[in-house]
Amino acid sequence: MARSARRASSAAEALVRPQMRLGRIDAVAVVAELRRLHERAEDPGVERMPADDEIYGALLHAERNAPALRALPQEAQREAALHRVRLWEYVRERADVHQARAVADARATGAEWLHLAPALAVKAASAAYNKARRLQAVLLTDETPGTPPVRRTPEAVRDAERRRARCQAAEQREQEAARQRNHVLMPVAHRLLKQRADLVPDEDAEYWLDEMAEVLPSCVTPTQMVSLERYLDAALRALARLEQGSARSIATTAEAHAALAAARQWQTH
Structure with missing residues (x-):
């Protein structure tokens, strides 16, 4: 039997290939749209739904009360589900950004990589360092809108940091x-x-x-x-x-x- 010409993707390919990102969206407005769909369905728990800017809590509420949307046409149910998918992607991307900032603050206060390992859910200081560098790629992309996402490799992060340093020096x-x-x-x-x-x-x-x-x-x-x-x-x-x-x-x-x-x-x- 002939071997497939398609090569197996390496474990590092996801790090080297620039990842697509949802980027910034008006998450509050999306939550408001989700709320309106629950109101249309006369969801009895909609009054307990958290405020539009409490995205995480609103998403949990919408997930628990998704069966109430069965009173709506299938198209509206699909729209609500897609809103949830989009918002969870937004939360996930923003979590990377905020975790990267938290790591930077921890390091600034003297936290060693060994201290950060359990907090980052890894076993070794080197693994904590590598994970933090991958998070830094997200932070660099977030702070330079309009530029391609930074690849999640130490080399790409260093290049992005050098570019940002040159831009900051020119601005200064x-x-x-x-x-x-x-x-x-x-x-x-x-x-x-x-x-x-x-x-x-x-x-x-x-x-x-x-x-x-x-x-x-x-x-x-x-x-x-x-x-x-x-x-x-x-x-x-x-x-x-x-x-x-x-x-x-x-x-x-x-x-x-x-x-x-x-x-x-x-x-x-």
Whole structure:
């Protein structure tokens, strides 16, 4: 008898192959749909069904009271069962995420892998470490939406951690650059507005200077900083157009000229 050409799958294949995930869903809304089906069936126990955000308890209630749905058409019964399947998958996936975070917290408090072994239902410290790394793959995928699931192997987890570290470093560099720019922005804007009486703006420039003057006193949040930056940039562009049209400086004093020059230097950086 010829041997089958189909090879037996290895035990590690499930770890190497990226696993499909349900991902984030509006679980509360799904529970609410499940509740409505039980209400339609006049389930006598529906009033004891836990709240929509108590997903685990609501699922247990729906499982115990599934026979009450027999009063509904088969299509509605099937819909309710599929809701339960989807919600249990969601709970299972979220459990992996939260368990990974709990392991990280335990390690941060000094728990050894040997201590974690019984809690993770394994027998050895090495097994606890490997299981935690597989859980970490789920956590990394969960925290980077829109990316393919991380394979459940130590190598894939290390690669994902390196990618995340590079992304975090780039984000920190961008934030630091923004802080540096904002550190200069406030005094530049103050200085320009202080010399406003010695500028000769047109209506367009006046509008943007008014916007600057309104936001500047309470400019604290990142959103306000972005607004101030946008208003200053628009004011400088309006003043530049005015100068180009008149072929003369719109600053009438040395102090106003210096304030305008400082603002334009900020604009080019």
